[in-house]
Amino acid sequence: MVVLATKVYVQGDARERALDALRSLVGNEIEDLDVEYTVGVRRDEFAVVTIEGDDEVVARNVLREEFGEVTPDFESGETYVGTLEAWDDEGFVLDAGEEIRIPASELGLGQGTPVQIVERFGLVQHMPLTFVYSDPDAESHRLADAERDRLYDWTRGAGRVNVNSATRGEVRATVNRAGHARDIVTVERLGLLEQSIVCKDETDPPGLLAAIGDYLPAEIRCVIP
Template sequence: MVVLATKVYVQGDARERSLDALRSLVGNEIEDLDVEYTVGVRRDDFAVVTIEGDDEVVARNVLREEFGEITPDFEAGETYVGTLESWDEDGFVLDAGEDVRIPASELGLGQGTPVQIVERFGLVQHVPLRFVYGGDADDSEAEDADADGADASETGRHRLADEERDRLYEWTRGAGRVNVNSATRGEVRATVNRAGHARDIVTVERLGLLEQSIVCKDETDPPGLLAAIGDYLPAEIRCVIP
């Protein structure tokens, strides 16, 4: 069994459509392997894939690489994936099977409060983010280590992974984006088409099962696109403006 680092948090017909989309995504990744699989959802909304067959080890590794994995155990200094659960003036809280708080000082995303950073980088709730687990040192140990110039992984404080910081900064260097949650990639593409803006975008990039990033063309105004599709999507939507 693999617990994927992506959530199915919508209900009703939308939940069934989401599970159908997840089955298709999983099938695309492992259909050539000698395995049988079933897709489900844990009580905490994380997607679960149960795999059996001669290639089950390979299949699990493929899915871990594609989606990230929620694991019960952490090691200091190692990189994991969690979904953005909440944010406040003190930092981010990621859900990685347990709450992992990333202090504001360990986000590494430039000036501003965490709330301002969410707006600047167009982050929406539940988007998967990679982080480095910092261990279990208590606050006094963390302060002492900070005074000695230690890395966050040695202080007991978690931080965003370098590759995650690079990805988010790359978003701000492009033509602009509109990020969405609570909808599959197919639903977002259909919504853009319905709103008459298919020619205004480059692609819809999948961030998680229900978190998407609409990549705009150079001449497209992200706030204008958001306004055009907002009425069609019962979702959290934010812009990334270069």
């Protein structure tokens, strides 16, 4: 069994669509391997894939690489993935199977309060973030260098609109329905239900947000270069 570092927190029909999307994503990654698999959700909303077959070890490793894994054990200095659950003046709170607090001084994302950083980088709740675990008695956890680089890259390229509570397919369909298919480059998957719409250079991210906001019952933020 692999506990993926992505959550299924929507309900009703949206939950079924999310699980269908997860089955498709998992299938795309391991369909050529000799395994059978089922997907599910833990009580803490993390997605779970149960795998059996001759290639089950390889399949687990493939999914760990693609989604990140929630593990019960941590080693100081190693890198893990958690989902962004909350933020306040003190820093970020990630869920990595246990609460991981990253103080403001260890975010490494420039000046400003954590709330201002969330707005500047267009972060949305539940999006996966990579962090370096530290022995709590010795020093604080911090965002991984690769994560900092990724977020800084967002502010240097074309604008973005980040969304939660929707699959990649749902976001693409919403952009099309709003008549803005030609205004974007692609929709990048951040997590199962967290997406990043990459705008064309001439597209105004706040304008795109306003256009799709009525269609998506979601948290939506812009990244403006």
